[in-house]
Amino acid sequence: MRPLSTLRVLRGTRRAVLVPGCAMLALLSGCDLAPAYHPPALTLPAAWGEDPVMRTAHPDDAALRPDWWTMFGDPVLDRLEAQATEANPDLNAAAESFTQSRDIAREAESKLYPQLTGGASGYKYKSSRKRLYRGGTATGPIYMSSEQYWAAASWEPDFWDSIRNQTRVRKAYAQQKAADYALARLSIQAELATDYMALRGLDAQHAVYTDSIAYYQTAVQITKMRQAGDIAAGIDVSRAQNQLYATQAADTDILAQRSVLEHAIAVLVNVAPGAFHLEPVPSLSFRPVALGAGVPSTLLERRPDIAGAERAVEQANRAIGITRAAYYPHITFNAMTGFMDNGFDLASLSNAMYQFGVGAVLPLFQGGLRRAELQRSWSQYRQAQDEYRATVLDAFQDVEDGLSLRTRLQTEAQQQEQAVGAAMRTQRMSMALYTGGLTNYLDVVVAQVAALTARIAEVKVQAEHLQATVRLIRALGGGWSRAELPGTKTIDPFGPLQYDGLHHPRPTGGIPVDTPPSADDLTRGGLTQGAKSR
Structure with missing residues (x-):
């Protein structure tokens, strides 16, 4: 058994070794000089100012899915969205930008x-034998x-966590680029759906004009027959012809607008416009969509632009730690x-x-360089917070606008349907009275103009209601969730000792890491339905 004095000496020796050892480990582990980061806290309203138009008894049924466009029940739209998501060049470029941000993060982390x-x-x-100061008999x-x-x-x-904070900045930047990719994907999908619905709205207007043109051609024949029988004056024929030709001109303008929209859709799905055509359909036959807007607080987790703005705030926060570390000695x-x-x-x-x-x-004296950099870092941090708040406010405005538009446009569509019914009855009665010689043709023209205007307005408001639905879906995040952002541990595109399989990084965040094989084919069919008429 050791004496008490020996035990005290051993304990003192262990303490003398452990204390400096622990201090050295703490020093090597780094000292984070960045402020403790917390996402900006915002006071949010408890409910939306406008209630969704359509509700459902099952909240899960109204929850947005990533393939939200399938709720409209249009197979052509489904195929277009799938092709755009796969092959749109702007979207693929955004994916490559995310890949590059991952490599930048790996470069920063490599310094550890x-x-x-x-x-x-x-x-x-x-050397020359005759070089200067070499003697002739030298044997060297x-x-x-x-x-x-x-x-x-x-x-x-990394005593002051300068390198670690640089790595955290780059990884937060990579997460921001992932949010940018999600925003670009949602924007392209929403733009495609909006253009497609506008195109189908023009198809429906074309069908209305076609029906009206056939009706007006009959009216011209009737007025000519009545003029030949000395029952009607020549002015009636002129009025009927004017109505016919004006309607044909309006229909031609609709077809021109349709061509432009068709070209825009072709570009979105990565097809040359000359090799792309969608057959017209006579009416808007989309399935009614029920949406649940949820509570405002959940919007912060569902909007990729809000997530990206929040990641920018953390980058600015970590940059303060990097600037502070410049005040301390760097040892190599x-x-x-x-x-x-x-x-x-x-x-x-x-x-x-x-x-x-x-x-x-x-650094001993640099004329205020470090202080200016630190002050600028704090200002950039506050600026990032302000931009985050502005992004949140814009997002809330988008949702409120979408809710308001859906509510008002649905009411307007119902009112316009009643107006169409009344205008069509007036048109039939006016023509019947004119045929019977009980009124002049001016009353018929007025009734025809009112009926055509009401029918076109009805189609327009139906298309606008569909587009408002897409706008609201986009405002609600399109089924995206912040949980889809890649974690900081999965940002690294490859391992420190990995030397093979470097052509593409490891996939993360659901973002594609390679270009589809068919992305260079700008003349592929599949969605081209029939030959495009010229």
């Missing part, structure tokens, strides 16, 4: 590891060879070893060479 280099060289030298060598190989290492311990360890000989006896220890050292850099 020792940097190892190696090299080898061999040289042969010859004029040839010399030098062969060497060496290895070097350098490492900067360097070492080099190798062999050098004028022949090939390199393995001999007598030919070994080495050097090692440690360096420290501490």
Whole structure:
């Protein structure tokens, strides 16, 4: 059994070893100089100012899915959306931008590891026999060879978490680019759906004009027959012809607008406009969509632009720590070893060479440079917070606008349907009275104009209601969730010791890492329905 004094000495020795050891471990683990980060806290309303038009008893049925366009029940739209998501060049470029941000994060993180280099060289030298200060009888060598190989290492311990904060900034930036990709995908999908619904609305208007043109052609024939029988005046024929030709001109304008929209859709799905055509349909036959807007607080988790703005706030927060670290000394360890000989006896220890050292850099006076950088970092942090709040406000405005439009447009569609019914009855009665000689043709023209205007207005408001639904879906995030953002541990595109399979990074966040094989084919069919008429 050891005496008490011996135990005290041993305990004191252990304490003397452990305390500096723990201090060294704490020093090597780094000291984070960035402020503690918390996402900006906002006071949000408890409910939306406008209630959704359509409700459902099952909240899960009204919840948005990533393939939200399938709720409209249009197979052509489904295929167009799938093709745009796969092959749209702007979307693929956004995916590549995310890949590059991951590589930038890997570059920043690589500085945490020792940097190892190696090299080898061999040289042969010859000097002139007549060189300066060499005597004519000199017998010294004029040839010399030098062969060497060496290895070097350098490492900067991240005492002040400067490198770690740079890595966190780059990873937060990569997450922001992932949110940008989700926003670009949602924007393209919403733009495609909006254009497609506008095109189908023009198809429905074309059907109305076609029906009206056939009706007006009959009216021209009737007025000509009545004029031939001396029952009607020539002015009736002129009025009927004017109505017919004006309607044909309006129909031609609709077809021109349709061509432009069709070209826009072709570009969105990565097809040359000349090789793309969608057959017209006579009416709007989309399925009614029930949407649940949820509570306002959930919008922060469903909008990719809000998530991206929040990631920018964290980047600015970490940048403060990087700027603060510049006030402290940066220490670097360097070492080099190798062999050098004028022949090939390199393995001999007598030919070994080495050097090692440690360096420290501490700013003493720079005329306010560091203070200006720190002040700018704090200002950029506050700016990022303000931009985050502005993004949230814009998002709330988008939702409120979408809810208001859906509510008002649905009411307007119902009112316009009643107006169409009344106008069509008036048109039939006016023509019947004119045929019977009980009224003049001016009353018929007025009734025809009112009926055509009401029918076109009805189609327009139906298309606008569909587009308002798409706008609201986009405002609600299109089924996206913040949980889809890649985690910081999955940002790295490859492992530190991975040297194969580097053509594409490891997939993360559901973002594609390679270009589809068919993305260069701008003339592919599949969605082209029939030959495009010229």
